Amino acid sequence: MNxxxxxxxxxxxxxxxxxxGSYANFANITFSPYEFTVTFARVDMEIEEGEVPxxxxxxxxxxxxxxEEFLTAMQDAHSKWKYQEGVRNLPETGxxxxx
Numbered sequence: 001m002n003x004x005x006x007x008x009x010x011x012x013x014x015x016x017x018x019x020x021g022s023y024a025n026f027a028n029i030t031f032s033p034y035e036f037t038v039t040f041a042r043v044d045m046e047i048e049e050g051e052v053p054x055x056x057x058x059x060x061x062x063x064x065x066x067x068e069e070f071l072t073a074m075q076d077a078h079s080k081w082k083y084q085e086g087v088r089n090l091p092e093t094g095x096x097x098x099x
Contacts, residue, residue, distance in 0.1 A: 022057040
């Protein structure tokens with residue numbers, strides 16, 4: 001944040017049933033002038049034609065400000081992941097993997 005004021009720490013509680021999270025292989029983002037909605041779903045990617053079945057596993061509504069912070073955090077995490085994958089796949093690490 002901006003560094004003004006006293007330092008704060010978040011104390012976020014996670015229920016045991018939420019610990020495993022939810023698996024999603026599809027996401028859809030909609031927005032209004034005031035908020036973004038991210039809908040995560042699990043869809044059957046093996047269906048090659050016709051209607052593809054899926055189920056929503058989570059839907060998150062957030063303010064535009066929180067969405068911008070989320071987007072920045074996602075970009076940062078993706079950059080770090082790409083760097084780790086690049087290092088892991090260097091020939092001298094012996095970590096080249098099959099795609």
